Amino acid sequence: MECKSHSHGPLRHHGHSWPDTYEDKDLLKEQDVVPLVEDYSTFDIVKATQYGLLERCQELVEAGYDVRQPDKENVTLLHWAAINNRLDLVKFFISKGAVVDQLGGDLNSTPLHWAIRQGHLSMVILLLKLGADSTLIDGEGYSSLHLAVLFQHMPIIAYLIAKGQSVDTTDRNGQTPLMLSSHKVIGLEPTKFLLKFNPSIKAVDNIEKNTALHWAITAENVNAIDVLLEVGSSLDIKNAKGYRPLDLAHQTKNRLIIHLLSEEERTRARRTSRFLRVVEKNEFLLLIVSSLVLIWTIGYVVDLNSDSWLLKGSLLLFLSAILSVFARLFIGYNKLKYFPVAFMLGSLFWISWTCFIYFLPDFPTTISQLPFFFGIVGLFYYFYKTVRVDPGYIKSTEEEIKKNIINLAETGSLDFRTFCTSCLVKKPLRSFHCHSCNSCVARYDQHCIWVGQCIGVGNHSYFLLFLIFLTIVNIWAIYGTILYWSEHCTTTYQQDGAWTSFTQIVSCSPWVLYIFTIVCFHTSWATLLLVLQLYQIIFLGLTSHERITLWKQNKRSKHPVSLRKTPYNHGCLQNIADFFQCRCFGMFKPNIIDWTKQYTLRFHSLKEWNTV
Ligand SMILES: [Zn+2]
Ligand SMILES: [Zn+2]
Known part of the structure; x- marks a missing residue:
């Protein structure tokens, strides 16, 4: 027993x-x-x-x-x-x-x-x-x-x-905990976790004179090798037998490991070239410029004075081949996540340009032109604000982190559900750890690919205004296109039927049709996102992340909870006042809550909150 x-x-x-x-x-x-x-x-x-x-x-x-x-x-x-x-x-x-x-x-x-x-x-x-x-x-x-x-x-x-x-404390053989985890622990977690405490990645043990990277290679621990390379482990340190990490990799005959190390060595060698260093520093700018050129070139090819779509198609194929080579050579893999932002900015530039050159002359009065100028200024201003303002990253100094861990552990609340093991901070209520930004974000809404930035308590209102202005510009551009077609293309849908009027529109100005397609694309996602955001903010008082989480929970649960019955919903008007923190000349009293430091629901009655 x-x-x-x-x-x-x-x-x-x-x-x-x-x-x-x-x-x-x-x-x-x-x-x-x-x-x-x-x-x-x-x-x-x-x-x-x-x-x-x-x-x-x-x-x-x-x-x-x-x-x-x-x-x-x-x-x-x-x-x-x-x-x-x-x-x-x-x-x-x-x-x-x-x-x-x-x-x-x-x-x-x-x-x-x-x-x-x-x-x-x-x-x-x-x-x-x-x-x-x-x-x-x-x-x-x-x-x-x-x-x-x-x-x-x-x-x-x-x-x-x-x-x-000390995170670099050594065992009898002079191995640090980082070497041990790289050598003996196949899971990613302890190695990644130790690296958060800034251990020495150059330290070597007393016997083999191996660094943590050497040990990870010896054990063929791919996870550890990956994170150790990411934090910049040296590829030049030789161990007691005179082997560098890459030499050890060749001895393992593990192709993946050899590839990882040689790829890293190549990348680091590139950094010694001054030209490539400048390129690397300006990768984002390069991405925007290339997307500007790309969008223009596609439009130019489409707009070519030729009836042969075979020629145009082959030119486009050729163009995409050149572009992929260019991206591989000059733009790092990690910067490719900014491609949607670059595409959006590039296309917005050409949309504005088309509006100026093609559509504005058709608008008779300044008043009808105003929404366009108003929209463009607002759009770029709020885009800038969304990207530049801190979304609400939870920051802590090393001292604060240590104090916090001791405090939480000793009060029995070092709990993975409320403690972020990546940032080593206690997660505030409504916050979430964003893996793209590698940080916890206060009142997290989403990581938006179109602005390449997290949307949190700090920039959420700017993001909403950005969406509103984007929608205004898009709708104006659609209206402008329709006006352009009716003025400049000698066809109408009623007279010639769908197919003839379509071919007429294509031959009338392929460029305008091309820009119109891009506008429609942006309109579809921006409008959808805007409607969802307005619904969540005004009627639910929730963020996108919370709405999706609750919706998923409801799908699994036998007792679904209304999305409207959460402690964050204070009625439409109050929700708007809280979101924009606006008093409207004393008409509203917004709840002032610092979401970067709010850990409990104590600000509000818990009666309504029964999600479990
Ligand atoms: Zn975190
Ligand atoms: Zn993020």
Whole structure:
């Protein structure tokens, strides 16, 4: 009837990722109960410790048992209490003279080492409070931090570092935790997690003189190699045998690893060329210029004074081939995510140009021309504001992060649901971690590809105004096109039928038709987005992210919740006032909430909020 975890020493298997570990070991500890059928009064002190029977232990200690006495496997009571997360017993044994850093067991470890192997964060906190030394090394040569990395207990890694354990602490062979995780932990998580604490990527161990990158290659740990290259690990450091990382990669004969390293070496070599450095610095500008040229060239080819669409088609194919070569040569892969922004800006330029040259002369009065000028100015102004204003990135200094981790861990709330393991900050309410921006964003709405920026509490209103002006310009351009066709193309739909009037329009000005297609494309997404945004903001008081999450939850749940019944919906007028933070000459009282620091729903009654 004896449960394995009560009687065995530290397990040697690797632990789970953060969420599992946290829930398994600490949240569920209430279920870890004493068997009902057995008679505790016959338990010896080791068994009583394993089951957490404080009274029985007190009884035996009162009767003269020496708490420092190790059992025949050289394990002390404190070890058993630590591995089974018996906090009361640890306090009791220490009060009776147990030595907190007592070495014991096969691996010559301290109780702290045992608690770490099991992932008991609360026990680690207690033992450190009671004076345990986290720098001690066990029989295998590992320090506490190394063990936490090896068993992938992220909250413990965070806590140990926050408590002042150096992230570059070395084991018996001079290996840092980063080298260990690159070498022994195949999952991406601990390596990525350690890198957030700025460990040395140049450090080498005492024996092989390998860097973390060397170790990752030796273990063919592709995940680790990838992140280590990303943070700029050196490709030139030679190990004790004189091998550089690429030499080691060739020895593994792993094609993917060889490709990763040689590709990185090529990229870095390119940076030595002055010309290519300038290009890299101005990649975004280059992207916009190329999209301007591209849109114009396509229009030019389409507009060519030739009836042969075969010729035009081949020219377009040729053009796309040149363009893809150009993009590969000069524009980095990571900048290609800005392609939609560049395309939008480029096309907006040509739309405005077409409006000026082709459409404006057809508008008789200045008043009918006004919406266009008004729209263009507003559009570019609010685009600029959306991109330049901080959307609400949650920032923290290293000191604040460490203080925060200690605070959360010691109050038992270092919980992955409210703690961002990428930014190492407690997530404010309504915030979300954006992977493109690699930051948590306050009152997150979405990462919009058309502006290449996150939309959060800081720039959401500018984004909405940008969409409004974009729609105005688009609608004006559509109206202008129709007017142009009726003035300049000698055909009408009523007279000639659909097909003839279409061919007439094409031959009348292919350029105008081409720009019209682009305008229609922009109109479709911008209008859809605008309608959705207005609906969410005015009628729901929600962000896009919240609406989608709730909608998904409702699809799974047996008790769907109305999207309108959330604590963020205060009625249409109040929602608008809150969104724009406008008082309208004292007519409204907007709720002033700093969403970068709001962690609870305490600002509002919770009665309506019943999503679960
Ligand atoms: Zn984050
Ligand atoms: Zn983002």
